Structures are given as C-alpha cells and as structure tokens.
Amino acid sequence: MTELDFQGKTRFDRRAVRVDEAQRRLLEAVRPLAAEPVPLWRCVGRYPAEHSYATADWPPFARSGLDGYAVQAADIAQATPERPALLRVIDTIAAGQVSTAIVEPGTAVRIMTGAAVPEGADAVVMLEQTANAPAAGPGETASVLVKQPVASGRNIASRGEEFSCGSGIARPGERLRPGHIALLGTFGYAELSVVRRPRVAIFATGTELLSIEAPLEPGRIRDSNSSMVAALVKDAGCEPLPYGRLTDDPEMIVSALTAAFREADAVVTTGGVSVGDYDIMAGLLRQLKTASASGGAAGEIGQGATAAIGPVTDRAAGSGGTAPVKAAAYEEPPVAADLSGSLLFDKVAMRPGSPTSAALVNGKPLFALSGNPGACYVGFELFARPTLLRMQGCGDPLPRTVTAELAGPVTKGSPHDRYVRAKLFEQGGRLYVDPLAFGQSSMMASLPWANALVRISAGREGAEAGMAVQAIVLP
Incomplete structure (x- = not known):
C-alpha cells in the first residue's frame, strides 16, 4: 500500500468514461437492499420486495354505481317522460x-x-330519471315512475369486473403510488414488504468551509453542499446522515469514512476530487485504483500523516471543535484502514464535474462529487440518484429524457458533452428547454429554477437556439 501521492503524476492519469458508461458501472455494482415490513399507509413512494395479488374478485358482488332503483331493463324499455x-x-x-x-x-x-x-335485477336507473308515485290506497306499497329506458347491465359493476382473484396488483421495481395503496388496502394488505430505504452518509471536505451559521471570513465560504446533498438524498427517498465538514486531512477523512461505512449503505462526499495539491478524495481514490491494478479487483485505502487547518464537524466523533494547525507532511508511512474496494471511475467525459468519481467500498457505493455546487448537483442527479433508486428496488432508475427545442443559445463549446441547467416548458403544443443564466459549475443562482439538464454535445461552437436537443427531466 503506498501513501497518498498529492504531487505525483498519477493525479493526472485519469481516463474519462462516458456518462452512460459511468451510470452502467454504478447500476451493475449495486443491488436492492433487504426487505422490511412497513404499514401500508407508509408505503407510498417505496418499492415492493415481492409481488402482490388480488385476494378476491373485485367487485366481490354486483354493486350499484349510483343512487336509484334496481329494475329489469325490459320493464322500462318504452319509458318516456310523457309515458x-x-x-x-x-x-x-x-x-x-x-x-x-x-x-x-x-x-x-x-x-x-x-x-x-x-x-x-339487471340494471339500475338513476334517481334523477324517476319520480315518486303515490300508493294506490291505504296499506298499498309505494310505486315509482321511471321516465327513461336503461339498457341491461347499465349502472351495475359486475362481480370481478376490475380484478379477478389472483390478478397482479403491484410488482417489484414499480414505485408505489397512492392508487396502489388504495388497491392494496381493498385486498386486505395491512402492511407490505418493501425494500429498505438506504442510509446515506454525507461529507463536505475542504479546510475553507465554514458552518452555515458562522460569519464569513476572508478566503472561506459556508458549507452549503452538505444541506443541498442531504435534501437531494431525502428527495430520492433515502435517509440522509449528515457527517458534517472535514478538513483536508487524510487521516481524519479515512477515519470518518470508516465510521460512515459501518453505519450507512452509501456515502456521498463533496470536494477534493480534482487534481489540486490538497484534493484529498482524489488521493484516496488513487490508492484504490493503484491497489486494484496491482493486486486484483479490490484495494485498501491507507492514510498518511496529515495537514489540517480549521474547524471540522464530525458525526462519528460528535465534535465540532477546531482542529490543530499542522504543517504539511506526507512522509509518514500509511496506516492500514478498515476500508477496501474498487474504483469504478475517477473522471467522466462531461461538463461540469468531470472529476466526479465513484467506487465500491466495503461493498457499498461511494460517490465523490465536485465541491462546486453546480457540478455537485449535476453529479448527484446523473449518478447518485439512479444508484440510490436501484438500491431501493427501482426497476427503471435512470432519469427520463425528452427531446425539446432549444429556446436560447449555448455559446460556449466544450471538449465533453455539457449538461446545462435549464427550464423545460411547453408552449403552443411544443416542448422547449431554455438554458438558465449562472450555469458555471461554481454558481448556484440557477439551481432553484432548474427542472431539466439540457445535454449539449461536445464541440467548439455550443448550440444554437432552435436546435433539437435532449433534456434530462429533473424531479
């Protein structure tokens, strides 16, 4: 096991994979989690772990579809308002x-x-098409006047019209909607076996990060990524576990990751994935890459001496103090860590967020996303969300893509496909997608209004307004 190489040439030895290939590797690396019984009313949005079937014919008897009178259709075949x-x-x-x-x-x-x-009876005539008729005399039965004919079978739901006993109701891979809940309740399912929701640990790395409540300091920024990713994790149907902020300290990060992988089903980190001298996550992932290449499919993540400055909030340690200042020193030999796995990719042919990386660590996915908010957001939607959906049992986890007309130009070219935050809308029966301003990877202003990512193919010229483009629909 080699120590972290922050200055070596291996930090540039990263071969980009296409977005669809990166997604394929992730989805093939994970499986749905174990099943758990959940009360029916809490199952909406979940994915069933097994097939559910109708336990009876539905309706279980011929029933009236409205208030009125059950009759024999032949009796009223000639009825009119006048007669x-x-x-x-x-x-x-x-x-x-x-x-x-x-x-x-x-x-x-x-x-x-x-x-x-x-x-x-073979028909029901609605109440509005009848009138009361007085009884013929004392003790006589009341009568009704029917003013319109009704065909045989009208306004009657016959037994088994909707479902026959044994018909399928819900199947694995299918997201349960409120309508499923209604059907399952009808057939007596008080609880359902559904795939467990993943617990997802979240880290933001970087000595420059401050807590949200802290006042700004020269050269430092507040950690907005942790909250954004936690919200995205929650929106994806999972349980976020915020581990807080970690300074650029390899030993601290490895220790925190080790604790996180014991508690969580997946880990998301933001920051530290580029080729800078202090991009810690990139260094850790390089160890996986090197170990996998030299020793088989799985490698170990080690840790060297550290250089950490500034405050850190560590869920595992339960502290929010200020780390002591240390001089940069990476000469110490690495210490074995309780982490092993394989690198899935460490660069993607896309903008923004090309350094986005992923690995399988201790059998669980690690998503190393960009620290730039825009790139972090795009990386989560393209890679983390589909993987987390697959872990919940979703049969079709990739985002939906539509063809739309580009409402405004994208003037900037890119050596890789560019995923631009955009507004998708319909007008005059046509679908348009309008690129939003402030679309650079470090910018956040457009995030609240983006409901799509428009894919602009690699090239020098970008794309002109009016072109047909592919847009990924965001939740």
Missing part, C-alpha cells in the same frame, strides 16, 4: 346491506351507491 313506466317498490337497500327481495317483472328496489344489486 313513464310504473313499478312497485318492494324494498330499499343501503350500502353494506343485502336484500332478500327478488326483482320480478313490474317491481323495483330502491338502492344506494355501492349496495349489492338484488337478485332478478
């Missing part, structure tokens, strides 16, 4: 009741919505 059909009312049925009366020619049963249709 209504006169029928004798023999019973009244509320929802939840079953009548013992049998509808014979010349008779009708008053019925409410959802009630079981009595034997002998």
Whole structure:
C-alpha cells in the first residue's frame, strides 16, 4: 500500500468514461437492499420486495354505481317522460346491506351507491330519471315512475369486473403510488414488504468551509453542499446522515469514512476530487485504483500523516471543535484502514464535474462529487440518484429524457458533452428547454429554477437556439 501521492503524476492519469458508461458501472455494482415490513399507509413512494395479488374478485358482488332503483331493463324499455313506466317498490337497500327481495317483472328496489344489486335485477336507473308515485290506497306499497329506458347491465359493476382473484396488483421495481395503496388496502394488505430505504452518509471536505451559521471570513465560504446533498438524498427517498465538514486531512477523512461505512449503505462526499495539491478524495481514490491494478479487483485505502487547518464537524466523533494547525507532511508511512474496494471511475467525459468519481467500498457505493455546487448537483442527479433508486428496488432508475427545442443559445463549446441547467416548458403544443443564466459549475443562482439538464454535445461552437436537443427531466 503506498501513501497518498498529492504531487505525483498519477493525479493526472485519469481516463474519462462516458456518462452512460459511468451510470452502467454504478447500476451493475449495486443491488436492492433487504426487505422490511412497513404499514401500508407508509408505503407510498417505496418499492415492493415481492409481488402482490388480488385476494378476491373485485367487485366481490354486483354493486350499484349510483343512487336509484334496481329494475329489469325490459320493464322500462318504452319509458318516456310523457309515458313513464310504473313499478312497485318492494324494498330499499343501503350500502353494506343485502336484500332478500327478488326483482320480478313490474317491481323495483330502491338502492344506494355501492349496495349489492338484488337478485332478478339487471340494471339500475338513476334517481334523477324517476319520480315518486303515490300508493294506490291505504296499506298499498309505494310505486315509482321511471321516465327513461336503461339498457341491461347499465349502472351495475359486475362481480370481478376490475380484478379477478389472483390478478397482479403491484410488482417489484414499480414505485408505489397512492392508487396502489388504495388497491392494496381493498385486498386486505395491512402492511407490505418493501425494500429498505438506504442510509446515506454525507461529507463536505475542504479546510475553507465554514458552518452555515458562522460569519464569513476572508478566503472561506459556508458549507452549503452538505444541506443541498442531504435534501437531494431525502428527495430520492433515502435517509440522509449528515457527517458534517472535514478538513483536508487524510487521516481524519479515512477515519470518518470508516465510521460512515459501518453505519450507512452509501456515502456521498463533496470536494477534493480534482487534481489540486490538497484534493484529498482524489488521493484516496488513487490508492484504490493503484491497489486494484496491482493486486486484483479490490484495494485498501491507507492514510498518511496529515495537514489540517480549521474547524471540522464530525458525526462519528460528535465534535465540532477546531482542529490543530499542522504543517504539511506526507512522509509518514500509511496506516492500514478498515476500508477496501474498487474504483469504478475517477473522471467522466462531461461538463461540469468531470472529476466526479465513484467506487465500491466495503461493498457499498461511494460517490465523490465536485465541491462546486453546480457540478455537485449535476453529479448527484446523473449518478447518485439512479444508484440510490436501484438500491431501493427501482426497476427503471435512470432519469427520463425528452427531446425539446432549444429556446436560447449555448455559446460556449466544450471538449465533453455539457449538461446545462435549464427550464423545460411547453408552449403552443411544443416542448422547449431554455438554458438558465449562472450555469458555471461554481454558481448556484440557477439551481432553484432548474427542472431539466439540457445535454449539449461536445464541440467548439455550443448550440444554437432552435436546435433539437435532449433534456434530462429533473424531479
């Protein structure tokens, strides 16, 4: 195991993979987590771990679709408002009741919505198409006047019309919506076996970072990435575990990662993935890359002596103090860490966020995203969200892509495909996508209004307004 090489040439030896290839590697590296029983009402947005089936025919009996009268259609076939059909009312049925009366020619049963249709009736005429008729005399049964004909079978939901017993209701890979919850409740599922939600540890690296509540200092910025990523993790249906801020200290980061991988199902870090002298995450990932290349599919992450300045909030340590100032010194031999795995990629052919990296560590995904907020956001949507959805059991985790007309030009070219934050909208029956201002990787101003990422193919010229482009629809 070699110590972290911050100055060596290996930091530039990074071969870019295409976005779709990076996504493929991630999705092939993970599997859905274990199943857990969850009360039905809490299952919306989750993914079932097994198939669910109708436990009975639905409806389980022929039922009325509205308030009115159960009749024999032949009795009212010639009915008109001027010459209504006169029928004798023999019973009244509320929802939840079953009548013992049998509808014979010349008779009708008053019925409410959802009630079981009595034997002998083959249609229900709505209340608005009837009128009460007075009884013929004392002790006589009331009658009803029907003013419109109704075809046989009208306004009756027959048994098994929607589902036959054993029909499929929900299947693995399918996101449960409120409509699924209604169906599953109908068929007696008080709880459901669903895939567990991933717990995702979140770190922001960089000595320059301050806590959100801290006043600004010269040369330092507040850590907005941690909260943004936590919100994205929550939005993806997972449980965020904010581990806070870590200074540019390899030993500290390895220790924190070790603790995080014990508690979490995945880890997201922001910052430290470029080729700078203090890009710690890039150095750690290079160790995986080097160890994997020399010793098989899995390597170990070691740690050397540290150079850390400034405050750090460490979930594992539970402290938020100020780390002592240390001189930069990387000569000490590495110390073995309880982390092993393989690098999936350490560069992607895209802008922004080409240094975005990913690895499988202790069998769990590590997403090393850019520290620039815009690039961090794009990296999460392209790589972390689909992977986390797959871990939840989603059968189609990749983001939806649509073709739209570019509403404004993208003047800047790029050696790689560019993913530009944009506003997707429909106008006059056509779909447009409008690139937003402040789209550089370090800029945040456009983030709240972006509902799409428009992909601009690599080239010197960018793209002109009016071109047909591919847009990734954001949640």
